[in-house]
Amino acid sequence: MNSKRLARIAISALLMFVVHVGLAGLPNIELVSLLILLYSRVWSKDVLFITIIYVLFTGIYWGMGLWWVTYLFVWPAFGLFCNLILKRVNDWFLLAIILGMFGLTFGFYFAIPYALYDPVYAFNYWIMGIPFDVMHSISNFAGGIFLGYPLSKVFIRIRDNSYVHND
Amino acid sequence: MSKKMKIILGIVFVAIVGGLFGVYQLVKPQPVEGAKSLSITVVSDRDTYKKDFIVHTDEEFLGNALVNDGIVDAKESDFGRYITTVKGMKDDQANEYWWGIEVNHEMAATGMDDIAIKDGDLVTLTLNQGY
Numbered sequence: 001m002n003s004k005r006l007a008r009i010a011i012s013a014l015l016m017f018v019v020h021v022g023l024a025g026l027p028n029i030e031l032v033s034l035l036i037l038l039y040s041r042v043w044s045k046d047v048l049f050i051t052i053i054y055v056l057f058t059g060i061y062w063g064m065g066l067w068w069v070t071y072l073f074v075w076p077a078f079g080l081f082c083n084l085i086l087k088r089v090n091d092w093f094l095l096a097i098i099l100g101m102f103g104l105t106f107g108f109y110f111a112i113p114y115a116l117y118d119p120v121y122a123f124n125y126w127i128m129g130i131p132f133d134v135m136h137s138i139s140n141f142a143g144g145i146f147l148g149y150p151l152s153k154v155f156i157r158i159r160d161n162s163y164v165h166n167d
Numbered sequence: 168m169s170k171k172m173k174i175i176l177g178i179v180f181v182a183i184v185g186g187l188f189g190v191y192q193l194v195k196p197q198p199v200e201g202a203k204s205l206s207i208t209v210v211s212d213r214d215t216y217k218k219d220f221i222v223h224t225d226e227e228f229l230g231n232a233l234v235n236d237g238i239v240d241a242k243e244s245d246f247g248r249y250i251t252t253v254k255g256m257k258d259d260q261a262n263e264y265w266w267g268i269e270v271n272h273e274m275a276a277t278g279m280d281d282i283a284i285k286d287g288d289l290v291t292l293t294l295n296q297g298y
Binding site for chain 2: 025026027062063065067091093094097100101104118120121124125127128129130131132133134137138141
């Protein structure tokens with residue numbers, strides 16, 4: 001792995017983290033999912049390294065509580081899903097719907113660690129978080145529809161001018 | 168993807184989102200009207216404090232019942248109000264101290280303003296450390 005590629009991974013993860021912190025005041029409105037999708041389309045499998053570093057940033061910044069356990073598997077898994085499947089999809093309406101569905105199921109993933117020791121609490125936790133999941137879903141869909149295509153053009157231009165490739 | 172397919176996908180998406188929100192509306196705890204007595208236990212190991220109180224209220228949700236009675240102070244956030252102080256004992260974000268709520272020995276899954284209360288509920292406010 002050359003130094004430019006390492007720098008690209010670090011900067012991409014940092015950008016995700018900065019965007020996350022910048023939008024942290026808005027409940028469940030984020031652009032991290034969209035960025036992961038975009039990264040998978042231009043940086044291919046490096047999206048996995050980017051998500052892992054991003055998750056480490058969040059743990060260092062906010063503390064590694066139980067919520068962070070969910071982060072440990074949700075974001076890399078979503079990166080893997082994007083890299084294996086979504087990067088081949090070019091219809092931004094379909095991609096926006098998939099982003100929306102990811103947002104809608106987000107609270108469910110957070111309930112999983114709780115389910116290991118208290119399934120009833122985990123169920124209540126998921127149910128009571130549904131309004132936030134709905135908000136998350138709508139904002140993810142809107143992000144995909146309005147920002148997905150223009151940002152993908154920007155990222156492709158950056159990739160094509162960077163002369164840094166994965167091999 | 169054809170326009171017709173997009174319309175179908177869009178309708179399915181809206182139906183799933185709306186359906187899940189409908190499930191939430193059906194399953195969420197419903198508020199109860201009328202007078203209630205709540206048994207409140209406050210526990211703080213940091214302050215070596217444990218005491219029981221009885222709160223009489225007509226409120227339907229725990230947040231107003233606690234704030235109006237003067238037991239707690241709360242602060243607004245984007246996710247609703249959260250408890251900052253109980254009986255003069257403050258949380259401490261720098262050292263990761265925060266007030267947790269249990270109702271009838273079950274950890275609350277929401278903030279205090281979304282916890283519907285009924286007569287005889289046992290509420291425990293505990294100062295926890297660590298996120």
